[in-house]
Amino acid sequence: MKTYPLTKLLTFPSLSAFLGANLALTPITLPAAAQTTPVSSVGNGVTFTCNDTEATIRAKNGPRVTFGTTSIYIGYQQVSSSNKDPRIIRFDSGVRKWCRSDYENTGDDGTGYGLIWNGSTASTGVLYGIFSSTGTQIGPNFTRFTSGRWLPGYGTGGGPKVxxxxxxxxxxxNIQYATYLSARKTSDGKTNSLAVKGLSWNGTTLTVQADSFFSPRRVDTSSMICTGSSPFKYTIVFTGDLTKANSAQVTKTTTNSCQ
Known part of the structure; x- marks a missing residue:
């Protein structure tokens, strides 16, 4: 049998050197936290309860946002013949994670009808909900979330949906904070109707597109001066914490305008 000198057998690089060289050539990079483009859904609210299955709620084709196997739905429950209360629910792989029925439990006829979400299920995830209100009534209502925000209350009057x-x-x-968004009549200062139609998020600001009746609000919440007929195509841009508006404008047409 042929033999070889021990020194010849040891001429290969050590295992640690080999691994070190290869790791240097092919570094392992862990993926960064996903930054997903937000999705939004705004439409007519549908009725459901916190006991309904995801299949039941999904079949009603109301506003919802979905990433992977997680979906969030928004709507309302008819709690009496003349009163609706908002509802919002999250499902993970068809299993209810949470459902909230405690945002507003007064005589206000409220509905949830819009969402925008970036898909993050962490507490820092970007999730906004859009709700309607027809006036402030005594009891648990949205004003407990709006202190210090752009518009903290419904305003004077009652009936118009904001x-x-x-x-x-x-x-x-949990609602972290909120703001009202409404129109304001120049004739008597009373609150007037406004409905959100679209949402977008750029990482720092929330852009809201809405149909507003007389009269949309400026960034300082005062009423714009408008000509023509309602509704006005209104766009307002909020800071992420909803404490102020950076801009507010109405799309000018051949029949109406605001300033």
């Missing part, structure tokens, strides 16, 4: 924008913790459905 919007509420709420930042929501996607882990449990």
């Amino acid at each position: 919007a509420i924008i709420a930042r929501i913790d996607p882990t449990n459905g």
